[in-house]
Amino acid sequence: MLAVREAFNASRRAPLLSALGVITIAFSLFAFGLFALVAVNIRQALRGVEERVEVRAFVSEGTPAEAIVAAMGDIRSFPEVARVDYVDQEGALARARRDLGEFNDVFEEAMLPASLDIHLRAGLGNPGNVRDVAERVKSYQFVDDVRYGEEWVEKLYQLRTLAAGTGLGLGLAFAAVSIIIIGATIRVSVLARAREISIMRLVGATDGFVRAPFLIDGFIKGIVGGLLALLMTWAAYRAIDTRFLDLVFFDPRFVAIGILCGALIGVLGSATSVWSHLRRI
Amino acid sequence: MLAVREAFNASRRAPLLSALGVITIAFSLFAFGLFALVAVNIRQALRGVEERVEVRAFVSEGTPAEAIVAAMGDIRSFPEVARVDYVDQEGALARARRDLGEFNDVFEEAMLPASLDIHLRAGLGNPGNVRDVAERVKSYQFVDDVRYGEEWVEKLYQLRTLAAGTGLGLGLAFAAVSIIIIGATIRVSVLARAREISIMRLVGATDGFVRAPFLIDGFIKGIVGGLLALLMTWAAYRAIDTRFLDLVFFDPRFVAIGILCGALIGVLGSATSVWSHLRRI
Amino acid sequence: MIRLHDVAKEYTRTRVALSHVTCQIKRGEFVFLIGPSGSGKTTILRLLYMEEKPTHGDVWVNGVHSASAKRKEISQLRRKLGIVFQDFRLLEDRTAEQNVAFALEVTGASAATIPQRVTRVLTQVGLASKATQMPRQLSGGEQQRVAIARALVNDPYFLLADEPTGNLDERATRGVFQLLRDINASGTSVIMATHDLEMVRRADDARTIELNHGRVVFDSDETPPPETRYTPLLGQPAIGGPSEGNWPAPPRGKR
Amino acid sequence: MIRLHDVAKEYTRTRVALSHVTCQIKRGEFVFLIGPSGSGKTTILRLLYMEEKPTHGDVWVNGVHSASAKRKEISQLRRKLGIVFQDFRLLEDRTAEQNVAFALEVTGASAATIPQRVTRVLTQVGLASKATQMPRQLSGGEQQRVAIARALVNDPYFLLADEPTGNLDERATRGVFQLLRDINASGTSVIMATHDLEMVRRADDARTIELNHGRVVFDSDETPPPETRYTPLLGQPAIGGPSEGNWPAPPRGKR
Numbered sequence A, B: 001m002l003a004v005r006e007a008f009n010a011s012r013r014a015p016l017l018s019a020l021g022v023i024t025i026a027f028s029l030f031a032f033g034l035f036a037l038v039a040v041n042i043r044q045a046l047r048g049v050e051e052r053v054e055v056r057a058f059v060s061e062g063t064p065a066e067a068i069v070a071a072m073g074d075i076r077s078f079p080e081v082a083r084v085d086y087v088d089q090e091g092a093l094a095r096a097r098r099d100l101g102e103f104n105d106v107f108e109e110a111m112l113p114a115s116l117d118i119h120l121r122a123g124l125g126n127p128g129n130v131r132d133v134a135e136r137v138k139s140y141q142f143v144d145d146v147r148y149g150e151e152w153v154e155k156l157y158q159l160r161t162l163a164a165g166t167g168l169g170l171g172l173a174f175a176a177v178s179i180i181i182i183g184a185t186i187r188v189s190v191l192a193r194a195r196e197i198s199i200m201r202l203v204g205a206t207d208g209f210v211r212a213p214f215l216i217d218g219f220i221k222g223i224v225g226g227l228l229a230l231l232m233t234w235a236a237y238r239a240i241d242t243r244f245l246d247l248v249f250f251d252p253r254f255v256a257i258g259i260l261c262g263a264l265i266g267v268l269g270s271a272t273s274v275w276s277h278l279r280r281i
Numbered sequence C, D: 001m002i003r004l005h006d007v008a009k010e011y012t013r014t015r016v017a018l019s020h021v022t023c024q025i026k027r028g029e030f031v032f033l034i035g036p037s038g039s040g041k042t043t044i045l046r047l048l049y050m051e052e053k054p055t056h057g058d059v060w061v062n063g064v065h066s067a068s069a070k071r072k073e074i075s076q077l078r079r080k081l082g083i084v085f086q087d088f089r090l091l092e093d094r095t096a097e098q099n100v101a102f103a104l105e106v107t108g109a110s111a112a113t114i115p116q117r118v119t120r121v122l123t124q125v126g127l128a129s130k131a132t133q134m135p136r137q138l139s140g141g142e143q144q145r146v147a148i149a150r151a152l153v154n155d156p157y158f159l160l161a162d163e164p165t166g167n168l169d170e171r172a173t174r175g176v177f178q179l180l181r182d183i184n185a186s187g188t189s190v191i192m193a194t195h196d197l198e199m200v201r202r203a204d205d206a207r208t209i210e211l212n213h214g215r216v217v218f219d220s221d222e223t224p225p226p227e228t229r230y231t232p233l234l235g236q237p238a239i240g241g242p243s244e245g246n247w248p249a250p251p252r253g254k255r
């Protein structure tokens, strides 16, 4: 009770320092949030692309329907395979027209072959698996040719790995910088109150009594900073999302964890700063 | 001289606050730099796409070469037009195969028409111009049809506008936040030295005498912060660039301006803080 | 009970603030600590409230031993002390009454009784009308009296007062002195560092310890005084006496 | 030349620190400012070095007029003053000698002569051996002497000293007083607020101005004293006189 009152008093007495602390936490988490948002959306986009990793087996003209149905059953039972679709000649033509608008006219004369389109399970679309499935499908007699964009799959996989790695690296760097700044901010606010703290100790205040208001203060600032960062990140998301890109936002659990991180940063920053200061007086 | 010595002394006496100031400037400019890097590269990418905005006029079979050459001369003189290429039937087939790898086989049977590919000047590829050029080209007798991906051009243009707007908005927001943080940091360091400043005034120091070390201090911190930010941005660029994306970095003039901005932020932040503080004592 | 045994305090190798100080102060005593500027008076008091530890020797205060005291114990000890600092050390961002109340809050005193105890002690030092002013809105003497009030408010076992009347006029000085006598009469030990030799001469029943260059050169409780060849300050006329060089020599450090 | 004309200073509506103060101090005078704690001595000095402006009336110091002085002029003025603050106001992050040197640096004194002038004045106050210590490594009296040295170092036209001997023992007090007499003899006006009535009584050739509740109640240069019905402090026995209530009444504010 007394400590909470003291915490509020301290903030009221040094509004500027308090604001600086909150802004720093908010800003750091915001920068972090923006990058997380980009990362989440790249992952989302890659997942969309990855879902489209498919092996297309062209079927000879005149293959009996039973053979194809049987093969589809077989293929469906491969552990890596999520779905198998049969696309007949008209379907192929329609799709070609849709995909390649500019060359619309070209396809009227052409007869595209029918195909089996095999979608792999999300997460199992790595190059090895794809090649594997392609080999096995090729062994069917009625399959003329198998296409799966060899290099493209390799590239995509590489991209995903690198994106994840880079994202993690950048994220950690940002987190580290945030914690340095926040630590320094709190350190400064402790130093600004160093005289007060030493006087408190001299008239008999225990370390706990001195520390409590700082911890509560840090906690409140962390929460407020976290909420501000959430607000800013959400505003940025809204600004981009509705206009021209389809983005996903964090799910609520992630948001809650983010705000708790803010609180944790606030409390830990305060605790270590006050702690190390008290050790020295 | 005295002021420079004082500036260094002040930093030495409060190493933590100084480090905080430098880190804040560096961090802010780094965040700014990252976004600028993304913006520059999006712009670069869009420029690549924009360069591909072309109007394709399909030429009737059997048109005499002189008519085509004359028309090309005409079209080249349109103010919006950058380049006109003639693509004959074999060229069209080769291009189609290259662009549409998966449908390789399809084109063997098809005969693609020859065309005039008209590239517009960079910056003049807006939907109105494109439509205009298309209309004019259509009036040649030997032109069967004109394609220019109506909706696609519109979309691209919209995208560019929105990307530029959003980038500018985000950039300004970041700059504002940076300046707030930097201002607050310097404000804190002035407050931390408030007693010293008031004593200096009391023993006869003029405002200028008190202010000079702060300004020099701010300038140095700004430069150092700017250099650090450049280093971090460059590291981020290298980390991404070599691995899997072809990025462009800022050109040297932009870098110089960035560092000067750091110095300016440092000096202005110091000046305003000290100024407003001196007004009040 | 306060006990110092062969205490030395060196701030740095060459800055010897105290050496070979041995003495004992019983509960209920009234002790003056005198000596020229820089002789170590403040240093002795800082050892007693354990802001500093001796570089040699031992200090016991109310059962707490300097060498083994934990931070918690030191806090507990200080709550039983009343301290008037030479430079006041008021909390700059609190009013006079909040400063005094703070010394009660840290002891966990019941919140209900605090305001009335604070008001009583501020009235005793003549500052009731300035209770809500901030330290920097008070004159030097007023700040000093807030510091005195803070030291008195928790009815301490020991009162350590470092030059508590340096910024007070004669009438206020008499008032503070009377207050210290009163609190001493009710059982509190008072240890007061002062330059006001008039006051010391007047209170002839009090014990006087004189320091010079960090050594005890006179203790009215001991006969003969530790360094018999030194002419104690108290023996000299107050002012206008023979001028034997205006300034004390710098303390001799171990070289 | 210092001239105050009908000066009043109200910190807030109800806190009247000075009222109706009129006086004039000529070049070369030695003036004691006395009066009980909170009577306005520091406030008068703050008006003279223009840290505060009067809420009513006018102050002229060395040609600078309180009502129209620009910041630059105030800085210029302060370089010609030597000020000893009641709370010392030393720069915490500089050594004793750097503190003293700073007062010379702001005047643009040639860098070559500074060290030697600083050493001389520190020797005068008996602190040559502590020149490189930080303020918080000095005893109260030593800090006070650094403050005095800083005020003396630039050979000021006027020396404003607020209780410059409050933390000094009698011998050091005599030393400082002698220094002030010497500098006064060389032409500097000295205005010294003090509680040390012994010193005032001893220097019977100096002028004495006594304040009470913010008014001038006695001025040894004027006869009869402005408020004739007041018994001046100087007339009373120094200590042990009849106890007419220990504390001065709080100043009457306008309600």
Ligand SMILES: Nc1ncnc2c1ncn2[C@@H]1O[C@H](COP(=O)(O)OP(=O)(O)OP(=O)(O)O)[C@@H](O)[C@H]1O
Binding pocket: C011, C012, C015, C016, C017, C035, C036, C037, C038, C039, C040, C041, C042, C043, C044, C086, C251, D130, D136, D137, D138, D139, D140, D141, D142, D167
């Ligand atoms: N933190 C410190 N570091 C180095 N030397 C110090 C420190 N504190 C005090 N001293 C030195 O120790 C000596 C004794 O100081 P102390 O404060 O005990 O004197 P004092 O008797 O209280 O003097 P005064 O009457 O002037 O207050 C002085 O010479 C002083 O310079």
Ligand SMILES: Nc1ncnc2c1ncn2[C@@H]1O[C@H](COP(=O)(O)OP(=O)(O)OP(=O)(O)O)[C@@H](O)[C@H]1O
Binding pocket: C130, C136, C137, C138, C139, C140, C141, C142, C167, D011, D012, D015, D016, D017, D035, D036, D037, D038, D039, D040, D041, D042, D043, D044, D086, D251
């Ligand atoms: N900044 C301020 N705000 C409000 N009141 C103030 C302020 N400064 C001083 N006072 C009041 O003005 C009165 C005169 O103060 P001043 O400091 O001039 O007294 P003084 O004569 O120097 O006393 P002392 O001998 O105790 O130093 C005091 O009652 C004080 O409380």
Ligand SMILES: [Mg+2]
Binding pocket: C041, C042, C043, C086, C162, D139, D140, D141
């Ligand atoms: Mg002392």
Ligand SMILES: [Mg+2]
Binding pocket: C139, C140, C141, D041, D042, D043, D086, D162
């Ligand atoms: Mg005063």
